[in-house]
Amino acid sequence: MNKKISKPPVDLPGGFIDRKEKELVIRDFLIKQIKEVMTKYGFEFLETPSFEYTESLGKFLPDKDRPSEGVFSFEDSKKWLSLRYDLTAPLARFTAKNFDNLPRPFKRYQLGTVWRNEKPGPGRFREFLQFDADYVGTSNLLADSELCVLISEILEKCGLANNEFNIKISNRKLSKGLLEELNITDQNQQSISLRAIDKLDRVGIEGVRLLLGKGRKDKSGDFTDGAQLEENQIKKIIEFLNSKDLNQLEQIGCKNKLFEEGINELKQIIKNFDFFKFNNFKIDPTVVRGLEYYTGPIFEAELTFKVKNEKGAEIEFGSIGGGGRYDDLVKRFKNQECPATGISIGLDRLLYALNQKNIFNFNQKSPVLICVLDEKYMDYYFKILNLLRLNNINSEIYSGSSNFKAQLKYADKRNCKYVIICGEDEVSKELITLKNLVIGSKVSEDIKSREDWTQSKDAQKTFAFSNLLKEISK
Amino acid sequence: MNKKISKPPVDLPGGFIDRKEKELVIRDFLIKQIKEVMTKYGFEFLETPSFEYTESLGKFLPDKDRPSEGVFSFEDSKKWLSLRYDLTAPLARFTAKNFDNLPRPFKRYQLGTVWRNEKPGPGRFREFLQFDADYVGTSNLLADSELCVLISEILEKCGLANNEFNIKISNRKLSKGLLEELNITDQNQQSISLRAIDKLDRVGIEGVRLLLGKGRKDKSGDFTDGAQLEENQIKKIIEFLNSKDLNQLEQIGCKNKLFEEGINELKQIIKNFDFFKFNNFKIDPTVVRGLEYYTGPIFEAELTFKVKNEKGAEIEFGSIGGGGRYDDLVKRFKNQECPATGISIGLDRLLYALNQKNIFNFNQKSPVLICVLDEKYMDYYFKILNLLRLNNINSEIYSGSSNFKAQLKYADKRNCKYVIICGEDEVSKELITLKNLVIGSKVSEDIKSREDWTQSKDAQKTFAFSNLLKEISK
Structure with missing residues (x-):
């Protein structure tokens, strides 16, 4: 009768999907493992809401240049609200709000959906489930070290063998210090350079070389402007990126104070790893981490086995999680020093990768x-x-x-x-x-x-x- | 130094809160109970995303008259997306999308946050965690009956005694049939009348009488227009609302076909309850349920003990959950008959009430x-x-x-x-x-x-x- 009236769509907006029982049951298993590890390590459970004032979240996402800035925002009685794009910015807000009542360090973990208003594409989601663990209110590098150990224990509990992943570590102070040493002081030049380094995975070392220099034309013919650095500057940065350990990093001969601080922090972290009997890591100066709030040590958990897409082709899977130190984030809210460090794991991505190992004996619950x-x-x-x-x-x-x-x-x-x-x-x-x-x-x-x-x-x-x-x- | 730069707010937007470990650990316990019951009853786990096309969600919220329509919406490449306001509308969309591949009945449960863009006030949240269980693709009243039994088993597993709650049941066909019988055919008059009945909790039977008639002035002096019914019509409706069982309902002498269908369905449900050995229910024609998509039997779980607010004053707590039959929701998407019925429990509300019983021995997890x-x-x-x-x-x-x-x-x-x-x-x-x-x-x-x-x-x-x-x- 009303065949002529147009029906609403049955499809989902791009970047969103339905998840079925098999995936959800395995996800529940991962969450259980995570919670057990977090409790054992002495972390408290916290849940901040999905919305915050847009101003409180701040602007720390990469790809600033896009108009929508990567977040879902809504105007509400003349103030703007946004869906959180990570769990760290809300934690900084929570800490500032409850500053006098929290133990210091405040060790909290959280599980929750985060949203990115990105251009949807194959395998690019606009909401994903994330797990975070953070130490707030301590500059002690024990915290940073323990986060790497903890992420590693979680991955093992979730079913990965020790040789199926490793933790790459670096320090924002290294790249920042090196740019200082090379007299790259222009803010714009600095951030183009850092972004170039961050693109190493996708464009390769030659691509980075171009992006640090005159610029690079991609396969589609689009041209990205480069940082316009000089040849000797580019050479030094490439040398830095190619360093595989502390020795090689020291041999590039950067005498900048920040750079040396960065090296010393890494040494301390490695010493701590020894206490934990943890050795599944490697120094990797190509690790940058996209978010702009990091100030010190940064870490990234990388899978060492091949992951395939739905068509069976091997893909560059990238990291399964990571994080780093963000000493200035609480200061945005409060004139108070509050150094902090944390990690995130993308649970949907972890599950996707784990599923390829066929390690889960999905327990059919049919009646x-x-x-x-x-x-x-x-x-x-x-x-x-x-x-x-x-x-x-x-x-x-x-x-x-x-x-x-x-x-x-x-x-x-x-x-x-x-x-x-x-x-x-x-x-x-x-x-x-x-x-x-x-x-x-x-x-x-x-x-x-x-x-x-x-x-x-x-x-x-x-x-x-x-x-x-x-x-x-x- | 930068004391003069204004800081972002540390407070949350109205209607959103931070949740701490104690609450989250108890909530995890409730979720575990729910999942166990759902599996035992043969339901499948599903998760639809938080966003849907606004058009797919449709407009079924009460209080339509407000400008924002109760949902958080967002324009995306010329199409509108909204955060789900319940888990039923997305289920109807999912069913229509996967119609040919789903078993029928399709028994699914889901746990997830839903959002209401309401005017925030004390105790009024704009996001809450909801649990839903639904039967899609069956008109068999066994489904409706089992949902009441199941909600009851969940409440008991969560720590409530049998005498601390009961399930109130009614049928949308009763009120609809009665209005037909009384020749109240004007759509506007119908919906004002139904809304008046729905307000019984807040305004009392005399308030309903006024809202069915000329209108009602509330304490603040605001006047709400009435349905302008005649005295004999109002009398009959009040008699209906005062009925406490099937006998009394039959005695009001409504000969309307829809009304009689409603009565017969309730009889069948009660017969089924007997099979389940379930008797913790009562017939209550004042139950309406806010959402507009219900077409048949409706249920509401009500607590029988007093709940206090944060200041220690007893409050009208209202229902902890409920639901009903919505036979036309899938049809919005597809020219296909697909009767369905379901229930929801508001987990945050349930937890709030349970906390007052002091039944949880919160297991301190401190290191x-x-x-x-x-x-x-x-x-x-x-x-x-x-x-x-x-x-x-x-x-x-x-x-x-x-x-x-x-x-x-x-x-x-x-x-x-x-x-x-x-x-x-x-x-x-x-x-x-x-x-x-x-x-x-x-x-x-x-x-x-x-x-x-x-x-x-x-x-x-x-x-x-x-x-x-x-x-x-x-």
Whole structure:
């Protein structure tokens, strides 16, 4: 009748997806592991809301140049609200608000959705579930070191072997100090240079060289302006990026004070790792981390195995998480020194990668289906249902309106292992007929021998009601 | 230096709050109970995203008249997106999208935040965590009945006794049929009348009488226009609202077909309750449920004990959850009959009410604190830490930069039960000094007798490193 009225869309806006049981059950498992590790390490659980005043969140996202600035914002009685783009900015706001009542260091963890108003594309989501752990109110590098150990323990608890990931560490003070040493003082030149380094993954070392110099044309022909550095400056930066350990970093001969501070902090962190008996890390000056609020040590957890996309092609997966020190973030709110450091793990990404390892034995939670052959036997069906549920056996009475054949199809679609089929005979004699759909489907594929036939009998059994629990628990 | 630059706000926008560990741990417990019940009842876990196209969500919220329509909306490449205001509208969209692949009935549950862009006020939040369970694709009233049983089992698992809540049931067909019978056919008059009934909780039966008639002036002097019904019409509606059971409902003598359908459906639901051995319900025609998409049976879970606000005053708490049948929601997207029914529980509200019963023994998860008396003993402190954590004992080395006294204050603020204090003596002899802060604080309050003195010694003990686990597990 109203066929002509246009229907609302059934599709989701780009960058958003529906998630089904299998993924959610594994995600619950990951979350459980994380919570256990966090409690063991002495962290408190906190949850800030999804909205904050836009001003409180501040502007620390990379790619500032886009008009929407990467956040979802709403005007509300003349003030702007935004959905959080990370869990760190809200933590800084929370700390400033509760400054006098919090223990220092304040060790908190949080799990929550964050939103990025980015241009959606394949594999690019606009909301994702993130886990964060932070130390607020301490400059002690024990905190930074422990965060690397902790992220590593979480990844192991979630099913990764020690050789399937490692933690790359660097220090913002190194790149900043080096630029100072090279007399790159122009703010714009500085930030183009840092962004160039951050793009190493995508454009390679030659791409970075171009971006530090005159600029770079990408495959599509688009030209990105470079930082216009001189040849000797570029050479030094490339030398820096190619350093694989503390020795090589020291050999580039940068005498800048900030740079030396950065080196010393890394030495202290490595000393602490030793205390933790932790050695699954490497120094990597190419680590930059996108967010602009970092001030000191930075870390990144990297997978060492290949990850494939949905089409089966290997992809550059990038990091699974990371973080760093952000000593000035609380100061935005309050004239008070409050050094801090933290890490994040992207749970959806972690799950995606873990799924490729096939390490999860997804526990099918499908119910035992009690078929309805006739409404008049409902009393008996409920007697069965109530007994099963009382014994915590997942079960249901078919609650649609279709015939027996459709009910079996339903059981199949639900991946039910068992169906219970009781008609006049069973009801009158207090019997149960139990059909094992797993054996049943295997056998019906090919009944060839006498043995198959016996199995086929196994697929369906009739027994006394009093044996129900015993038969099901087999 | 930059004191003059204005700081961003540390406060949250109205209607949003920070949630701390105690609340979150109890909430995790509730979620665990819910998931167990849902699995047992044969429901599948689903998660739709927080954003949908505004058009897909539709307009079903009460209080339509306000300008912002109750949702947070956002323009995105010329299409409007909104944050979901419930979990039902997204489920209808999901069902329409996956119609051919879903089992029917499709039994799904979801846990997720929903947002309402309402005028914030005391106790009125703009985001809350909701749990939903739905049957999609069945008109069988077994589904509706089971939802009431299930909500009841969840409340019991969460700690409520059978007499601390009950499930009120009604049917949208009753009120709709009665209005038809009374010849109230004007759409506007109909919806003012239904809204008047929905306000019964707040305005009382006399208030409803006024709102059905000429209108009502509230305490502040604001006047709300009435439905302008005639005296005999109002009388009949009030008689309907005062009915306490099926008998009384039948005695009002409404011969309308829809009304009779409504009565018969309630009879069937009660018959089903009997199968489930469920009797914690009552017929209550004053139940309306705010959302406009309901078409048949509706339910509401009500607490029977008094709930207090933060100032200790008893408040009208309203329902903890509810739901009903919405047979036309999937049809919005697809020319396909797809009857459905579902319930929601507001988890934050449930938690608030449960907290007043003091039934939760909140398990303090504070760590054992290992004090740092001197950096040079770090090796020994880590030996302790690594052993404790290996044995899953929550523990940490103090990671701030303050002196011993400040470390004890920190332990106090963290509610630590134990601190470990090792100086030169302990380290050189492989000893541990363990201080029990719980006994310690009790004793230091008043040492009066010899017994107190003995206890005070209990508060601090020194023993061999090898006895650490034994001593802590005491």
